[in-house]
Amino acid sequence: MILLFVENFKISLSAVFANKTRSILTALGIIIGILSVTLMGTLISGLDKSFESSMSWLGKDILYVSRYEWFSDMEWWEVRNRPRMLPEYVNKIKEKSQYALAVAPVMQRGASLSFEDKSTRTEIFGTNEEYMETISTNIATGRFFTKNEDRSGSRVTVIGEGIREAFFGDKDPVGKYIKIDDIKFRVIGVLEKQGKFLGLFSVDKQAILPFGAYKRIFSKRGWMRLSVKVPDDKLEDGLDEIISVMRHIRGLKPNEKNDFAINQTKAFEKQYKALKIAIGGTGIFITLLSLVVGGIGIMNIMFVSVKERTREIGVRKAIGATKGMIMGQFLMEAVTICLFAGSVGILLAYIFSFFINKFFPSELPIFLSLVAMFMSIVVGVISGFIPSYRASKLDPIDSLRYE
Amino acid sequence: MALILLKNIYKIYNVGGEEVRALDGVNLEIKDNEYLAIMGPSGSGKSTLMNMVGCLDTPTSGIYEFEGEMVQVMDDSQLASIRNRKIGFVFQTFNLLPKATAQHNVEIPLIYANIRKDKRKEMASEALSSVGLSDRSHHRPNELSGGQRQRVAIARALVNNPSIILADEPTGNLDSKSGEEIMKILDDLHNRGNTIILVTHEDDIAQHANRIIRLLDGKIIEDLYIEKNDSFIC
Numbered sequence: 001m002i003l004l005f006v007e008n009f010k011i012s013l014s015a016v017f018a019n020k021t022r023s024i025l026t027a028l029g030i031i032i033g034i035l036s037v038t039l040m041g042t043l044i045s046g047l048d049k050s051f052e053s054s055m056s057w058l059g060k061d062i063l064y065v066s067r068y069e070w071f072s073d074m075e076w077w078e079v080r081n082r083p084r085m086l087p088e089y090v091n092k093i094k095e096k097s098q099y100a101l102a103v104a105p106v107m108q109r110g111a112s113l114s115f116e117d118k119s120t121r122t123e124i125f126g127t128n129e130e131y132m133e134t135i136s137t138n139i140a141t142g143r144f145f146t147k148n149e150d151r152s153g154s155r156v157t158v159i160g161e162g163i164r165e166a167f168f169g170d171k172d173p174v175g176k177y178i179k180i181d182d183i184k185f186r187v188i189g190v191l192e193k194q195g196k197f198l199g200l201f202s203v204d205k206q207a208i209l210p211f212g213a214y215k216r217i218f219s220k221r222g223w224m225r226l227s228v229k230v231p232d233d234k235l236e237d238g239l240d241e242i243i244s245v246m247r248h249i250r251g252l253k254p255n256e257k258n259d260f261a262i263n264q265t266k267a268f269e270k271q272y273k274a275l276k277i278a279i280g281g282t283g284i285f286i287t288l289l290s291l292v293v294g295g296i297g298i299m300n301i302m303f304v305s306v307k308e309r310t311r312e313i314g315v316r317k318a319i320g321a322t323k324g325m326i327m328g329q330f331l332m333e334a335v336t337i338c339l340f341a342g343s344v345g346i347l348l349a350y351i352f353s354f355f356i357n358k359f360f361p362s363e364l365p366i367f368l369s370l371v372a373m374f375m376s377i378v379v380g381v382i383s384g385f386i387p388s389y390r391a392s393k394l395d396p397i398d399s400l401r402y403e
Numbered sequence: 404m405a406l407i408l409l410k411n412i413y414k415i416y417n418v419g420g421e422e423v424r425a426l427d428g429v430n431l432e433i434k435d436n437e438y439l440a441i442m443g444p445s446g447s448g449k450s451t452l453m454n455m456v457g458c459l460d461t462p463t464s465g466i467y468e469f470e471g472e473m474v475q476v477m478d479d480s481q482l483a484s485i486r487n488r489k490i491g492f493v494f495q496t497f498n499l500l501p502k503a504t505a506q507h508n509v510e511i512p513l514i515y516a517n518i519r520k521d522k523r524k525e526m527a528s529e530a531l532s533s534v535g536l537s538d539r540s541h542h543r544p545n546e547l548s549g550g551q552r553q554r555v556a557i558a559r560a561l562v563n564n565p566s567i568i569l570a571d572e573p574t575g576n577l578d579s580k581s582g583e584e585i586m587k588i589l590d591d592l593h594n595r596g597n598t599i600i601l602v603t604h605e606d607d608i609a610q611h612a613n614r615i616i617r618l619l620d621g622k623i624i625e626d627l628y629i630e631k632n633d634s635f636i637c
Contacts (some may be wrong), residue, residue, distance in 0.1 A: 320487020
């Protein structure tokens with residue numbers, strides 16, 4: 001059996017090589033099919049990965065209390081009159097909630113940063129000392145600010161890795177002074193590198209200030225949200241509790257709707273899943289169609305191959321090949337073309353995804369290339385089946401007479 | 404015991420609503436080490452008879468025993484197996500695989516017989532040297548003369564040590580000199596104990612055999628044993 005398998009493989013190789021142009025043209029359909037299917041899969045898996053890491057940056061166990069929902073189908077007039085978030089909510093939540101492990105107010109605005117002759121525009125955040133507990137990033141060098149520094153309005157800042165790289169290069173930034181909108185702040189720490197959020201914008205270019213200093217210098221009112229960390233095994237309970245705490249703070253009657261929003265990464269996940277099914281589903285469907293077209297090309301050329309070699313089939317049958325052996329030979333030929341095309345397609349997908357990766361997260365997982373390989377074999381078997389079956393059914397006498 | 408026994412064989416085709424009797428009640432017994440020539444004009448049924456004997460075709464009715472086994476009830480893979488192990492075909496147009504070397508062409512029956520590679524190589528070389536083509540084993544058919552191609556085909560027919568060799572007009576596409584060479588090889592094979600069935604319409608080719616059957620309209624009209632003196636063979 002193995003003998004015959006090896007022999008069939010050799011026959012199909014020689015048949016494929018004997019008609020190089022034809023084989024390559026036929027393979028092209030499958031190459032394009034496999035390439036588009038794998039690229040599609042690659043993009044989805046890249047999207048997944050970047051989503052995962054972005055979500056871990058947000059933190060599954062963090063509730064984001066804010067004026068608006070992240071994703072909402074409410075009309076704007078329903079939400080525009082909602083009251084603002086206030087800094088005093090921080091202590092009120094801490095008092096009333098048993099699940100809140102950390103509560104950090106976060107205010108955000110754009111500002112220009114400069115150090116010596118270098119300057120950049122970036123986002124600055126005003127928050128308290130518990131902020132570090134509500135993000136998944138760690139301090140790379142130096143330290144975060146303390147409660148006292150926050151209360152006293154100290155002009156200290158923790159900068160992102162992007163700012164450090166741009167301003168200080170190889171030098172130690174801790175203890176240096178940078179200007180934020182022309183006011184001097186002392187750098188006390190640097191955050192670890194985080195990369196891009198959903199592959200869209202970098203979160204490494206940021207500066208974090210104590211809430212006290214931020215409020216005093218940049219904005220007393222402004223937009224604000226609260227990050228509340230709850231135990232990750234008590235997410236539902238924590239959510240329910242924070243909702244009731246906020247309703248209590250706002251003094252809402254039981255029949256009144258919430259006039260605030262509590263966002264979670266779940267909201268992202270829901271949106272993301274819907275998006276993924278829409279993009280991925282249609283994408284895979286369309287790319288699979290191209291694979292089907294490639295398969296039809298293979299079937300077509302296999303019919304030609306069987307016709308051309310009718311006499312050979314007759315000879316082989318006369319000297320002892322069974323129907324199964326003939327069928328195996330032609331199936332193997334179709335599979336060989338498809339395997340070759342599949343390998344080329346996967347190789348191209350690797351190269352493409354390498355370049356796409358520079359603009360958008362994409363990575364070809366080994367698993368996906370194995371699936372693609374398997375798919376090309378399946379396409380080969382399916383599209384080679386009818387021609388091979390027809391070859392196996394040929395009458396040896398008629399085939400021997402065929403001119 | 405008879406090697407081949409055909410009893411009351413009919414092969415009837417239906418061509419355009421008209422019944423064509425390619426074989427019309429053929430009875431034939433072939434013994435081991437016979438050298439048989441089947442003769443007849445075209446359309447007489449000699450090709451059909453040869454295909455029948457070669458297990459490429461099955462009769463419409465009648466009994467065919469090959470070494471005591473009933474052929475007419477065999478399925479495709481059993482027929483293939485008989486063709487592979489018991490019968491060696493030599494065709495008028497050689498029918499070698501054009502892309503394979505002589506050596507590989509001879510090996511193909513052995514591949515279908517599932518014989519190991521080293522053993523296969525050895526058997527194929529042996530068969531090639533028995534037809535005097537050892538030095539041409541790595542040539543492709545298009546690098547060989549007609550006579551040489553037919554010798555490769557004979558080597559392919561021989562390689563599995565079949566019970567019979569069926570040669571269908573083996574010299575039809577060859578010049579007379581090459582034809583003589585091929586016939587000499589077949590004579591030698593017969594002298595070494597092989598059973599040979601020859602289909603031909605040339606009388607002088609048929610004279611190599613020691614039994615001649617003439618067919619007409621699907622019937623055997625003559626069955627003639629030829630006495631030979633030894634000097635003729637040599």
